[in-house]
Amino acid sequence: MRTEPKTPAARGSGRIPVTLVTGFLGSGKTTLINAALRAPQMARTVVVVNEFGEVGLDHQLFASSSDSVVVLENGCLCCTVRSDLVGTLNTLFHDREAGRIPAFENVVIESSGLAEPGAVLQAFLSEPTLDGLYRVASVVTLVDAVNWRDTSERHDEALRQVAFADQILLTKLDLAKRANAEALVRRDIADLNPGAEIGIVDWTPGPIAAMLTAPGFDAADAKADPRPWLRLTGDDKHGADDHDEHDHAHHDHDHAGDHDHHEPHYHLRGKGIESFVLLRENPLSRDELQFLLDGISQNLGPSLLRVKGLVNIAEEPGQPAVIQGAQHLLHTMTWLEKWPDDDRRTRIVFITQGIAGEELREMIYLLDRVSQRTFKARERGSRLRQSSPGGRN
């Protein structure tokens, strides 16, 4: 990741917001988008679906993109990007600029039920063309509450779709036989992705359309409020404690509360998805942050699913830096004009797969300590050199 010179609002927020709708096969994606299309506020929205004709789009702009993927040089399938999606979005943007199609204001992408949201998200963060034209406003993941446990046991994609989400909507609760179905699914999901907002689909077109066209958080807009995006508020939704600068985001499965203790324990963690919040009271210097992020990227590499956070940088105490990443890619840092409230702590949420929670925690903790020590030692060294008789000053 590059830490760029501070240029608040340098790129403004002119990029077109994209809402990515994901969810396992049959979770209700098409039904949701079709419901939204009945609302007038979708008139300036382009809907891109994987399969042509999947959504009835009589009066809508429409773009199709087939399922081809490109395997990048390192051959890692997690890095495949949907080049046709990138091409489609590029064409749409330039057609819009040239007046060949109406000036749409939003894009909604319905990804295939088996798609890896990480690859699509990464395309927006890494693809130079897309990055300048579009931004991901929100990743909305639908979860079929009836089939969730079966599906999540069998299909990793379903878990990763939840792990990548900013918002999660439960569907089919009307079909659930168990009275506590909602509570159980919510518990699993909060465990996988403590930073996501969880709700139930209200099938009224207006509210769905509003959700799909919401501007979301634009990290390039210096005036944007990051709180809903990060979902870390004063009461700290992630459950991290102030007494420890590093805390684990998981809920304690054994604690009393609204958990149903008659339910057999569900080992989602056996699936290897972990989340962790790095909380830090002391500001980081730019170099420390670079060191920390490089270390995280090198050591966690393919295990990283999603990273997002606000960082207090020592050189710029009045302005938080925003970092975000998908898979091993950490996106260029941007700056907000001011802190959204009095909480000036660095807060970075990590969602990983394939690394044990304890190991993750230890690694980030260690990297942070090494980074602090290295830079403190370097500062001391430079002070000593300056004050010594043979020093430069």
Ligand SMILES: Nc1nc2c(ncn2[C@@H]2O[C@H](COP(=O)(O)OP(=O)(O)OP(=O)(O)O)[C@@H](O)[C@H]2O)c(=O)[nH]1
């Ligand atoms: N009763 C009920 N049915 C639902 C609900 N959500 C979706 N369905 C039904 O579930 C079926 C699958 O919904 P789709 O919208 O096609 O699901 P999808 O996610 O687009 O499916 P794929 O395209 O296969 O990935 C349809 O018959 C919907 O009517 C819900 O909340 N309640």
